[in-house]
Amino acid sequence: MQVCPLKFWILKALGLLASLLFSQGALIAGVYYSQESCNELPSQWRGLLMDQRQLRQLAIEPKLKQISSEFRKKYLQDLSRLDKLSKERKLLPEEFSDQGALLIRLNQAPLALETLRKADREYPLNFRILANLSSAWQTLGEFDRAIQVSEQAIALAPGKYVDAEKLQLFWIKQLKKQKAGQKTDNLFNLLFQSPEGKYIPGGIDPAQLKNIPKDAIASVQLLTLWFPADSLLLMQLAEIANASGDPEVALAMMDGCVTEFGLREGLLLEHRRILKEYVQGRKTAKDEKHQDHKSWFVPKSLRPFALDKMELDLPPIKANAVNLLPWLVLAQTQVDRKALAQYPAYLKQLENQKVQIEGHMQPVGEEHESSTFLLLENPVGCWYCEMPSLNGMVLIELKDSKVVRMSRQTQIIKGKLQLRKDDPEKFLFTILDAEMLQAP
Numbered sequence: 001m002q003v004c005p006l007k008f009w010i011l012k013a014l015g016l017l018a019s020l021l022f023s024q025g026a027l028i029a030g031v032y033y034s035q036e037s038c039n040e041l042p043s044q045w046r047g048l049l050m051d052q053r054q055l056r057q058l059a060i061e062p063k064l065k066q067i068s069s070e071f072r073k074k075y076l077q078d079l080s081r082l083d084k085l086s087k088e089r090k091l092l093p094e095e096f097s098d099q100g101a102l103l104i105r106l107n108q109a110p111l112a113l114e115t116l117r118k119a120d121r122e123y124p125l126n127f128r129i130l131a132n133l134s135s136a137w138q139t140l141g142e143f144d145r146a147i148q149v150s151e152q153a154i155a156l157a158p159g160k161y162v163d164a165e166k167l168q169l170f171w172i173k174q175l176k177k178q179k180a181g182q183k184t185d186n187l188f189n190l191l192f193q194s195p196e197g198k199y200i201p202g203g204i205d206p207a208q209l210k211n212i213p214k215d216a217i218a219s220v221q222l223l224t225l226w227f228p229a230d231s232l233l234l235m236q237l238a239e240i241a242n243a244s245g246d247p248e249v250a251l252a253m254m255d256g257c258v259t260e261f262g263l264r265e266g267l268l269l270e271h272r273r274i275l276k277e278y279v280q281g282r283k284t285a286k287d288e289k290h291q292d293h294k295s296w297f298v299p300k301s302l303r304p305f306a307l308d309k310m311e312l313d314l315p316p317i318k319a320n321a322v323n324l325l326p327w328l329v330l331a332q333t334q335v336d337r338k339a340l341a342q343y344p345a346y347l348k349q350l351e352n353q354k355v356q357i358e359g360h361m362q363p364v365g366e367e368h369e370s371s372t373f374l375l376l377e378n379p380v381g382c383w384y385c386e387m388p389s390l391n392g393m394v395l396i397e398l399k400d401s402k403v404v405r406m407s408r409q410t411q412i413i414k415g416k417l418q419l420r421k422d423d424p425e426k427f428l429f430t431i432l433d434a435e436m437l438q439a440p
Contacts, residue, residue: 030226033101039301040218047303055228059107100203153241201278204243231261
């Protein structure tokens with residue numbers, strides 16, 4: 001059933017609840033999984049889109065001959081480990097909540113509900129279990145049950161988690177209203193248009209800025225991480241991104257609402273059309289450069305997930321063999337303020353070894369044919385909006401300077417891994433003498 005977008009006034013209430021939620025730590029409440037450690041929010045738009053996309057893809061079963069993303073493999077491994085452990089002994093509360101969260105993330109909400117209801121019987125006073133149980137009910141569209149359990153979680157939550165639980169409860173109640181077809185009053189009269197009634201691409205009427213709460217962006221970013229398949233949240237975030245001065249990001253989000261989620265709400269389609277024309281005009285204007293973006297939005301992190309804190313189950317490195325090079329290992333590389341790279345131990349052991357990695361081609365410059373290109377885990381549309389951080393790209397130098405044409409198809413690359421050492425002018429990772437073939 002098609003649902004109208006939530007009114008923006010929701011953000012005002014969310015902002016009142018969110019001030020304590022965005023320091024570095026676990027993603028508390030919503031969908032609680034101990035392995036999901038979060039940087040301070042709000043994050044850069046492109047970082048948010050990358051992590052939200054990763055979370056959405058977790059729920060998608062790969063088609064025949066397609067390879068699961070490393071993120072999905074990681075979550076499946078963790079779920080398998082907990083399933084095995086549950087047959088050996090009674091799970092601890094955090095293990096139960098993790099098991100339920102993993103099932104929610106992997107689009108197995110009915111099984112998550114069964115698991116978490118059992119966990120609630122075993123540990124009836126655990127707020128993390130209740131928070132995840134509420135999320136399972138919410139995912140299944142059982143909002144009355146979700147509200148009931150969420151209220152229990154709030155009553156049991158330690159002080160520092162109470163605001164997070166209230167934030168989730170507030171959102172569930174809004175979803176219930178929307179499902180019932182009830183109209184939500186626009187209490188704060190926030191308008192994404194000029195005084196003349198025209199939609200404003202790439203900005204917002206200055207008079208409306210005072211109505212945007214301080215933590216509005218962080219609040220909705222947090223919700224989109226909890227529930228990455230919620231198209232209404234993505235639509236709200238698109239409007240905020242445009243209002244903050246990032247029309248390219250807003251258009252990417254609106255495209256996702258239409259193409260991935262199938263939304264056909266009239267206002268969404270109209271705003272998407274206006275933004276398409278505006279963005280295309282910016283691209284064709286001779287004096288237009290992406291660095292000219294002006295925004296009142298100030299991110300506090302590059303991306304939401306602190307991947308360097310994620311525990312990975314990695315295979316042993318074999319000498320004189322081709323070893324898999326996981327993107328998640330690359331993502332754990334840190335760059336300090338002096339631009340010096342801090343590589344994880346596993347990656348150091350892979351240096352000068354033959355490696356294999358799967359990804360998507362991205363030209364270094366404007367050339368469509370080259371012997372050198374970047375490899376990314378996911379393809380990008382607008383380079384400005386979706387460009388990964390330095391630890392999310394690998395420079396590929398093909399063997400014998402072979403020239404190939406850029407392709408949107410997934411590629412498998414094999415070659416010798418080189419780390420950049422102390423030269424800040426180089427890419428963090430380079431694969432030398434590389435050979436490539438198209439993935440099945």
